[in-house]
Amino acid sequence: MTDMSVSAARSRLADVINDARVHHAPVFLTRRGRRVAAVIDAEDLERLTQAAEDLADIEAACAARAEVAEHGTIPWDEVKADLGLA
Template sequence: MSDMTVTEARARLADVVDAARVAHEPVFLTRRGRRVAAVIDADDLDRLIEAAEDLADIEAARAARVEMVESGEGPIPWEQVKADLGLA
């Protein structure tokens, strides 16, 4: 049940939700033969969002390291950061 039309999904909504929840596989909804949406288990979606956020954080850290190297500046020592913020 990986692909079905929106019309069919509307008629069988409970089955679609159960299939996505139990099988942990998305059910793709189609319109005119093209995928337009997907129904997935809520816990699976939470894990996907968390993984995407982690990946974005990793990419931002990589970009920051590249920027430091390209600018010729090194990391700021923690003691200096605390002093600059008035925490030391």
């Protein structure tokens, strides 16, 4: 992982982008020594986003299974009645 000031990155933007793409490691942009942003390869970001979404889905499924185990299921006729479909 590379840290670079925003002003340095501004003057070398093409190199910063190429670095992130070639090495598949984010380039962190800093301002007054603090990280404020990152340049990351677009495909890497897509993979990270998909992995985060998959993890959220897995956690939701586990929570749903735990709720069913604790409270049981709701009969389909009751669900339809609650939705005004019966």
